[in-house]
Amino acid sequence: MNSKNSLGKASKGSVCLKISNNRIQLVFTVAGQRHYLSTGLADTPTNRKVAARKAALIEDDIFKEKFDPTLEKYKPQSKLTTVTPIFTPDDEPPKTPLLDLWTQYTEFQRKHLEETTILRDYGKIEKRIRKFPKQFLEDAINIQTYLLKNYSTEVTKRTLKHLSACCNWAMRKRLIAENPFKELAKEIKTKKTSQVSRKPFSRACVAAIISAFEHNTYSSKYSSVPHSYYAPYVKFLFHTGCRPEEAIALKWKHIQKDTILFCEAVPTDVRIRKATKTDKFRYFPINPELQTILETIKPEKCTADSLVFPAKNGKELDSHNFLNRVWKPIVEQLVNEGKVREYLPQYNCRHTFITLCLEDGIPSRRVADWCGTSVNVIEKHYAGAIANIQVPSFGLVQAEL
Structure with a gap:
């Protein structure tokens, strides 16, 4: 309103x-x-x-x-x-305010969806509707034209799909008689988007990245927060393959004697603590290397609800700021110096962990359990990691007589 x-x-x-x-x-x-x-x-x-x-x-x-x-x-x-x-x-036909309809649809969906989804996805659509020059249901064609002029084809198509879903709901509730957005999204042809890069860092690249963080190789002496402050967080990502939002949400009460409980996440864009992406909790085994990382950073005085990887202000890390202000400058500098093959974002620490596990012969089922994903995803998207495995020799070939 x-x-x-x-x-x-x-x-x-x-x-x-x-x-x-x-x-x-x-x-x-x-x-x-x-x-x-x-x-x-x-x-x-x-x-x-x-x-x-x-x-x-x-x-x-x-x-x-x-x-x-x-x-x-x-x-x-x-x-x-x-x-x-x-x-x-002038006694024109009645018009239906699109924003009112979307607000009711959002309130209905709020009962079924996570708050983060409402804020992140439905909130974006609401902001776009408020910018429409014409904001009535009957202006669907004009709205499609406006979107194409002001947004990418991908965003336009996605927005029209949402509006069409809203109208389908409104028809089921007998709030409107027809859906003017029904076919508009289909008219828009989008380019095939490239798949998300799941490239891993090599072991040598991982070592170079961790070393740069630990030794403040590219950290300004005037910086209030040296890069070494984030070294434990980076090492943790490489050693567990967890999602960044899961590491950010981690509290000391989740660290047990020999396991880590991943049960919450804090997405940076909405800053709301929620369940993990799969809505399932999982346990991750602590090996000696991981034990050392955790023992090194654990404060002498901390409560069960203290964050394991807090920002300097004591609150949750902002992974977006970390990515752009710390991670990206460091990795790009390492690329320029030939110490890292190519730039990859921090999320690829997860892909690196999965890939290295598969290269070391760890079963897909075990890796999937550790990382909170499915065997199908592991085998579909990371099959390239085990492409160099040779067909085994059974010593059955007899020498020629």
Whole structure:
């Protein structure tokens, strides 16, 4: 809801007056259901007072638990719909505000999806809708044109798919009669995107990277945080193959005598602690090298909820900042000096661990369990790591007579 069109922010049980196309609407939520009640009144000082009295009546009924869920008690002559049609002064056909529809769809999905998904994916679509020059359902073609002019074809296609899914939901709820976005995404042809690089670092490259961190090879003497501060975090990524957001979320209560419990993650883009990517916890065995890393960094005084790899301010590391301000400059410098073959992002520490495990003959099932993925993913995407394995010789070939 745009602040300039709203006369107040509706909290739970309160009714907000909203101005849409110079008409007053009442917006409120009861038992998790969002309602948009068209008063049919033009936006004038007198009509605002009338609408305020109707709002007070609804609030009083909610408070006294006398709320009429059919809304018949509060309806004006114009019909209430969950997404309120807006009538123009020239008696044009009614239009449906796309943002209102998307808001209701998001609230419905919130019950089924993780909060991070709502914030990350659904939040992006909402921001784009707010930027549309025309924001009504009936403007679907204009919206497609706007997206193509202002975003990549991949983003445009993805956005139209989301809007189409929203409309399909609204049709099932009988909020709208048809889906104007149904075929728009199919009309857009996108280039085949290259697959995510799962290239590993070689053992020599791993050693060069860790050495650069530990010895502050490229760290400025004026830096408040030397690169060596992040060395344990980098070594941990290489030694466990865990996802960066899992290492960032790790607390000392998750470190047991001979195992590490990976059960949480903190994605940098939303900064919300959540379950791991697969929604499953897993245990990772601590070998002597990993034990040394952990013993070296464990503070003498720390609580069970203390972070294992905190930022200097004591909060969770920001992996995005680390990637761009620390990791990338170091690895690129190593590439320039010929110590590392090519630049790869920090996530490829995970790919390196998986690849080296396979090269050492560790079964795919075990590697999948350690890394929180599936055997199918391991064998599909990392088969190249074991391509050089030779066919075994059984000594059955007899010498020529």
